[in-house]
Every structure is written in C-alpha cells, then in structure tokens.
Amino acid sequence: MSDAPTLLGMSESHTPLFSAEQLARASKAAGDSLRLSILKLLGQGSFGVLELCHVFGIKQSGMSHHLKVLAQAGLVTTRREGNSIFYRRPLAAGNDALNLWLKALFAAIDSTDALDNEAYRQALTEVLKERAQTCADFFARNADAFRQQQDLIASWDQYGETLESILSGWKGASGYALEVGPGEGAFLPALAQRFEQVVALDISPQMLEQARTTVAGKGLSNVRCELGDTQWLLAQQGEPVDFAVANMVLHHVPAPKTIFNDVAKLLRQGGTLLVTDLCRHEQSWARESCGDLWLGFDPDDLSDWAREAGLSEGQSQFLGLRNGFQIQFRLFHSA
Template identity: 50%
Template structure:
C-alpha cells in the first residue's frame, strides 16, 4: 500500500469516527457483535439512520460484517497494526473503551442478550429429547469428545481439583472425565437437559457430580471456584460468547485452564432452525481475542475436519498464575 493510499485510509477512519453516535456504537461492539435491528433498539435509532452509520464505519474498515443465516451482524475490525491506519484504529478502540456506556444503553444491551438467551433456552427445553440427533447432523459427540478430554488432561489436573462443565447437556462428557476430578459441577440453562444428565449420572454411578441450573453468572453467584472449565459445543448457542470468557476468567482459580470446543465458522444457515444455533461457528481469531480480553492465554489448539464439510476447533486457555508472577517480579 502506497503512502497516498495509507493517508486516504487514515482520513476515512478519522471521518468515520467524527460522529458521537458512531463512537458509542464502536464502544458497544467492544466485546459483542450486533445486528442492525439490535443496534436500533440499543440506541433508540431509526433503521435508516443506523444503517447509514454502519455503512460509513464499514467503508472505512472500522467494522466488519458477518452473515448469520438471514441476518448481518457487525463487529469491530481487528486492523493491521503493522500499518499506520491499523495503529490509529487500535488507539481509537483503546481510548473509547476507557469510557463507560451509560446505564440506559447497558440495560438495553442486556435486554438483547436476554432475548437471545430465551431463544436458546426455549429451543433446548422443547427439543431436549431429540437434541442429540439434531446435533449429530453437524458433529457427533464421538468426533470431538476424546480430543477435548485429552486436551483437558494435558493441563495435568490434580486429584483434588474441581471442574466446571458449561453446557453439560445430557451429560455424556461427564462419563469420560469424572474419575480425574474430586468434584464436577454440571451447568446448563435447560432444566430438561440437566435432568437427562442427572439420570445418566445415576445410571453410571457418578458420585462426584453436582448439578446447577443456569448460566455462568449463576455459577459466579453460587461462588463456584473451579480449577478447570470445559465448554464443549456451547458457544454457538449462547447470546454473548465473549461474556462466557469473561465469566470463566472470573470463576477460574489462578493457574487454572479452560478448554473450548466449537465449530469453525461456516455458512450452513439451516443449523439455526434445526439445531438452535445463534452463531454459525467462529473464527479462531475471535475466540483468542475474547479469551485474551478476559485475561486468559491460549496454550494449545487442534482442528478436526469432518467429512460433511464442518470443522471443529478445540482450544485450551490458561489463567496466569498471579502468585508465581508476583514472585518473578519481586
């Protein structure tokens, strides 16, 4: 890119960020992606006006779009920090992220997330019995379970360690890892799915499992303090994947690990209706960005290609051991 092209890009970036509402939109997109109508609700704006602002931001490369079924979602661009305009964009994000969103906007964002959560909860409560068959259309449990377990065990859990499984579903993964932990908390938003997990636990005589109905905020309120967290094929169902990382970092003990299994980004829109997916998988860079923003560090990753064209990604993140770090600093 020539110097002239870089100056033009910088000018476009400055122009796009000259409107206060656009800056507020960018602030709201710091850890989430939203559709046009969701942003209209959040900022009490008309669709035509919101579409114009998003078009200006997209043209300047400040936001990018991603199609989720029939909907277009907007998120902040990562930018290339090796280029001047990328450095300027990173500085802009750093500055606006220091400014809090007003209470009204925060409340509306929570309403949007609650609406998404209700959609997911209603789907799982309605399709609990048939969900395994629906999920198998994309990826069967056997295709990723052992790899997720092995990556979790690479963190070398101690016999006294506690594990939290986010979105335990009907409990199959519990049967693979129960013997490696002193206690496991199975967390799920669906009462029906949790009942299935309890029945399986009783049948398999798993005596170290606790069951908790709710989401990661419920686990925080319950004062859970796991050494390890596993989240298998769950993020594409949750209203805000970034929030799961934030909550997990808050829950994890220092030096703990988190294993995330999910789909790579795909364009199979039928998964939304048939499998209750809110998101069509993820770019690995998005998962890493959310993890890093929450204070977690990526340790190891692997990818599994499936014959049906889908691809599974499995990542292990670690929460830095602050005690060890403080000794090094001293």
C-alpha cells in the same frame, strides 16, 4: 542500512503503512458520539441492525447510515448468520501501524463512559434475553431429541475421544472443574474421574435434567448440576475453578465473548479453559434444525476474546468431519 530514525507510520523506504486519508476518514467516523457508542457496544459482540436500533432508540434508516460510515472507514465489518447480517468490530490482530492504531482506538473507546446509563443497559439486556429465549425455546422443544439434533453436525463418537485425550494430557491441579452447557453430560464421566469436584452449569432446565440422568446413571457422586449461567456462578463467589470446559456450546450463547470474560474471573491462577466448537461455516440450516445462534467461529475470534479476557493461548487442534464441518479444540490459560 541507514541509522536514521524512521518516522511513525513510515517504513525505511518512506512508504506510508496506511494513508493519511484512511486515517482521517476513520478518525472522523469515530469522532461522532453515537458512532463511538456503537463501536463500544460492538466490542461486546456482534449485533444486527434492528438490535442496534433497539439499544440506541433510533430508526433503521439512521442506524444504517451510521453503520455505512463506520464500514467505509474500516471500523466495522459484517458477517452473515443465515438470513441475518451482523455487525462487529474488525479483528486488530496484526502489529502493523493500522492494527496498532485500531487497538489503541478501541481500547480508548472501551474506557469511556459511553453506554454507562440505565436506558442502554436495559435495552441491551432485552436484546440478549430475546436471543437467549430463542435458544431456550428450541431446547425446551427438542431436549428429548438432543442427540439426534447434535448428530446432524457432530456426534460425540466423532470427536469425544479427541476431547478426552486433551483432558488426560492436562497437567494442572485436579480440584474443581466446571462444564458450561454439558448437554446430555457425555463429557462429565471423564471430568468426574479427573477432578475432585465438578459443576455442570446450564440455563436450560430440560437439558440439565438430561445431564442429571447421566450423572445418576453413571453414579457420579462428585458432580453437581446447577441451573444458571456464568454470571450467576460468579455471584456465588465459590472457590476458584482449575479447569473449565465449554464444549460445543458457544454457538448457542447469546454473547459468546461473555463466556471468556466470566470464566477468566472464575479460573484460579494457572487454571485452564478448554473450548470445543465449530469453525466458521455457511450451513445455515443449523440455525433452524439445531438451534444454533452462530454459524461457528473463526479461530481468530476465540483468540481475540481470550486475549481481551486476559487469557493466554495454548494448544490448538482441528478435526475435519465428513459432512463438511470442522471442530476446533482450543486451550486457554489464566496467568
């Protein structure tokens, strides 16, 4: 084997790992100030065309043109959620030259002052509030039928034992646990037995009342139910969390990536986040019947969000259900 140095972007056989034309097209696409801002926003999650039009205050035809340029350059990808198409940045998970360049490009874009003004922030807040309201309205109408709705996809009897076995095998501190979106509170007894304090956090008053009923019925004196989201909890500046759980809740969250970012800040050093959620699926009826905003997630999505939040990946398990759904159980740790 030759000891001659290898040129950047070239293999030892002098074959480009990606073409100069591809690089030039991607660089040109990202070089427009509006498209750069779009790419920064897409770093926060997936957005539909009309949502992007609202944030940036431009017509749909103009936004569609910019998205087409970015898509042709390989800087955005699309994903169908029911009848809607959402745009997102591609996962740059590999270590080949193209993915390394994409990582560097997105990191540079994320460090710019694009979107750093009140108009953008207000418009983005309105978009996320509309998503949250859609979900809140569903649970306000269906809180009393939550179990029947949930059982259409995955009942606690189908996966609860696996979830509890993961908790029993955890060897960390047993001080403070947090469950984001506890539903009816099926997992709260196991958490209450393992931890000195448990906070059940939910944005739906109706669902939180269901959790309170479980807490009272089981006599869980060390569980506190709080109305709010992870941003609200961060503002409380309470003690660090040893163990956080997001159990079958991410597919209801307006911007799932924010859960990873917020929980990473809430966790103490050595703390753990346990995420249980659906793998990516195409059963769009779940949006109408179960109030799902997202049709599950690719495992790489969760890995990528955790990595960007500064969490390291731990154990993973997958459970296939007879109705075609698959559940992923993922552990992420704070360094």
